[in-house]
Amino acid sequence: MRARGGAAAVRPEHLAAHARLVKSADADAFLVTSVMRAYLRASLPLQALLVLRGLLTRAPRLLANSFSLSLALQACAASAAAIPLRAATATPPLGASLHARALKSGFAAADIFVRTALVEMYAKAGRAELARAAFDEAPRRDVFLCNVMLAAYVSRGEVAEARTVFDGMRDRDLVSWNTMIHGYAVSGDVGMAREIFDGTADRDAFSWSSMISAYAKGRRSKEALELWREMRVAGVAPDCITMVSVLSACSDMGALAIGAEVHQFVERNRVEVDVKLGTALVDMYAKCGDIDNSLKVFRAMPVKDVLTWSSTIIGLANHGLGHDALSLFSEMISQGLQPNEITFIGVLIACTHVGLVSDGKKYFSSMSDIHGVAPRIEHYGCMVDLLGRAGHVEEAMELIRSMPFEPDAVIWRALLGACRIHKNVEIAEEAMARLRVLDPLADGHYVLLSNIYAQANSWEGVAEMRKTIRRENIQRVPGRSSIEWENTVHEFVSGDRSHPRFGEIYKMLEEMMDRLKQAGYRPMTSLVLQDIDEEAKKQALAEHSEKLAIAFGLLTTPARSTLRITKNLRACEDCHSAIKLISLVYDRKLVVRDRNRFHHFSEGQCSCKDYW
């Protein structure tokens, strides 16, 4: 199989041959092609270009054949791709002279390989119109040439153009179909990607991986996992890339059992774990609530890159293990690795979730002072979160005023969240005023502010929010919680009665609520925004999606085993206190992933120490 990405090394005989080319004009054309090919395979396009320069000035006759000429054009294409050129200077002078040479010698017309390399060179240089012209002027087109044109359009995000070429092709091979699936996938058109996928005969791992990643990217993870199942039924062998796509869907859904199954598949079939697959495994375990296995995979990886480290740091931070995250960061630095913007997001989240305000400030200023990473608005967002959550709401406000960015909705939302924790109605109202302009349709802030009013016993405020939601026709995002059982993700929305076992689930729920009440649980009915009576509010709280998922979990899993729940929204306060009691009353560990972080419940306590 051809090596991709991870480049083949340049062998000594190629280096020796290169030396001969430099010294003598008598070298033969065969040598030229083999040396350039070696450099291109080794992802050393500039070396290939060096060979080419030497030939053009000292031994141009060696280019007078279709093999050398097409490889020379490929060298230009690869170096143009390696050094992104701005449009104004994008006509590669070398490439243009090769083009002229190809026309004059007749190879551009006579040889389809030369023609293909020409199209590709212009495509890689960002000159789509020149690529298209070279394509249109081709005296003859084969599948290969068309595929290069398809890929050129797809890489520019011009999938409609690609489609026109695709529709005009007399013959199409698997690569043509796969390119179109990918093209629709990256343009976000999952439906069209699926149409092409369905029309593809004899799909290979590329086809399946493209389609699975299309679903994963579109946050349609359930369908991604369904397709992974079908792929194995179809008997197509997955590779590294397939599994990375599948794991990202598992991460999204919190599907630990399926993710672990993929991991076992990797080990059983001795699939080579490259950095990306390793990172995907680390990320999957962390996002599915199994931080121990995440670290185990991390430690076992022989080669790690900045994404691997960042992913692990973020994982630890989200599990509330801020100190571990920070010591991992130190370890990374002491190994001489350069952190990036995302690494610092992880570092700042670590500080935020543990409440390390002064450390957070120190890390924030070290970004530009020591590590040469300019803070972006996201980092200011983390700082606002850090300060606000720790109770420094005024200081957070100061930071927003002084930062070199126009504050966005994320920033104000973080401040609003802080106001909920620290009961600051005044600043909450100011944040809300901004949010109503910047992100008027998101329901979350209205709910937050209403909760803040409820805390302050400002019932006219609560009523006002309720009215606003109705008047502005704000669509509430329904809370969804899922739990895995027998390798299937079971998802619940509030008040869900669609599950086949809903009768048993509601019976368990009723028993659960009774036992909680005996243990001192009091429903926080003031959190309910619907205009209904007290009893109905209690019922609405009891039927929150996470409680349904837990009832299902209690019903289906052996005593004392850990329940893992994944929720799409921020943890609800009522559920948070209820789950603490559940962990005590039922003697269970529960790991709940909410929109922001993980909560590990055990013996009546939560790892977040009620700080989220």
Added chain:
DNA sequence: ATAGGGTTAG
């Protein structure tokens, strides 16, 4: 001898 699929964020 030339073409197609993948990972980290509040």
